[in-house]
Amino acid sequence: MSTAAAAVVAAIAGALIGSFLNVVAYRMPRRESLVRPGSRCPTCGSPIKPYDNVPVLGWLLLRGRCRACGAPVSARYPVVEAVTALLWAGVVLRFGADSDVWLPLVFVTLLVPVTLIDLDFHIIPNTLMIAGAVAALALVPAFESGDVVEHLIAGAAALAFFLIAAVAYPAGMGMGDVKLAGVMGLFLGRAVAPAIFTALIAGTLVGVVIIARFGAAEGRKKGIPFGPWLALGGVVGVFAGDALVDWYLDTFT
Numbered sequence: 047m048s049t050a051a052a053a054v055v056a057a058i059a060g061a062l063i064g065s066f067l068n069v070v071a072y073r074m075p076r077r078e079s080l081v082r083p084g085s086r087c088p089t090c091g092s093p094i095k096p097y098d099n100v101p102v103l104g105w106l107l108l109r110g111r112c113r114a115c116g117a118p119v120s121a122r123y124p125v126v127e128a129v130t131a132l133l134w135a136g137v138v139l140r141f142g143a144d145s146d147v148w149l150p151l152v153f154v155t156l157l158v159p160v161t162l163i164d165l166d167f168h169i170i171p172n173t174l175m176i177a178g179a180v181a182a183l184a185l186v187p188a189f190e191s192g193d194v195v196e197h198l199i200a201g202a203a204a205l206a207f208f209l210i211a212a213v214a215y216p217a218g219m220g221m222g223d224v225k226l227a228g229v230m231g232l233f234l235g236r237a238v239a240p241a242i243f244t245a246l247i248a249g250t251l252v253g254v255v256i257i258a259r260f261g262a263a264e265g266r267k268k269g270i271p272f273g274p275w276l277a278l279g280g281v282v283g284v285f286a287g288d289a290l291v292d293w294y295l296d297t298f299t
Contacts, residue, residue, distance in 0.1 A: 052143035053135040056151075060134025061101035063155060064127035071126075071162035074171055089117035101127040122162075130158055133281070140285055149185045150284045153233040156181070157277040160226060164273030170222030175229055182232035193235055200238045201231035207242070223272045230280050237287025245272070245279030 047055075066080075073080055085094040092114035098104045105124040112119055133154040141147045156178045164170050186197045205228030212219040231238040249272055256270065 047143060049139060049143055053138040056138040057131040057135040060131040061127045063134070064130030064158065065099065065101045065123075067130060067155070067158045067162075068123050068126050070159045071166070074159070074173065075163050075167045075169060087112040087114060087117065087119070090115035101131070126158065126162065130155070133158075136285065145189050149182070149189055149233060152181050152185060153178075153230075154281060154284060156229075157280050161274045161277045164222070164271040168220075168271050170220075170226050170273050172225070175222070175225040178229040179232060182229060186232065190235075197232050197235045199231075200235045201228050204228055204231035204238050204242060219272065223276060226273060226276050230276065230283070234280070234283045234287055236291050237283040240287045240290040241279035241283030242276075243279070244282045245275040248278055249275040 069080055069085065072078075083093075085099055086092060087094065089112060092112065095113070098108060098113055102124045105119060105121075108119070110119050110121060111117065134151065137150045137154060138147055141150060156174065160170055160174055163174075182197070182201075187194050190197070205224060208219060208224040208227040212221060212224050227238075227242065230241055234241055249270075252270060252275070
């Protein structure tokens with residue numbers, strides 16, 4: 047199978063996974079089962095028919111409304127499915143359709159519910175962080191056995207960096223961010239450095255814009271979570287992290 051064909055397959059699979067990640071993001075923080083009951087309309091509770099639950103297309107064909115009650119269904123559902131599809135296709139195009147793809151594929155998948163849950167509830171569930179750490183510790187030796195030490199050091203360094211920040215400024219950094227940084231290091235290895243740099247720059251710029259818009263006192267009350275910016279940095283780390291590290295080393299060393 048060519049890489050292009052594999053990317054198309056990955057996009058379809060990613061859209062299906064994205065549909066499940068919507069369920070994870072909604073139910074996990076509410077401590078509901080991820081399996082039962084099946085997908086239902088959030089307004090009337092009617093079960094969603096399998097043919098209406100096709101990622102992206104189902105929402106478009108129903109024009110964003112429940113077939114049973116006509117209530118609007120959030121556009122977030124197809125957006126998450128489409129973004130996950132693009133991430134999966136992008137990873138295959140970047141790493142090829144071989145064993146190199148599994149570590150980044152699992153990582154970008156993990157970042158989707160982390161982002162959604164942190165945006166909605168300002169938490170990053172321990173369940174996701176434990177699952178991510180276990181996955182990284184299993185996948186790195188399996189597919190990147192020569193880089194195990196690098197990934198372990200990167201995970202410990204990223205966790206320590208954010209732990210110090212959380213202790214020094216607990217109002218601006220939560221323990222969920224600390225754990226996420228550590229998991230990012232396990233997945234990314236040395237590429238975690240540009241990932242964290244990207245997250246810090248993005249978060250700072252957004253904070254400046256909010257303060258400029260609402261003022262310092264009101265802006266600080268907005269409580270914008272940092273997890274989504276770490277996730278953004280993680281995506282940058284996946285697609286460009288190693289290249290950025292190589293550029294830095296070639297330029298400044």
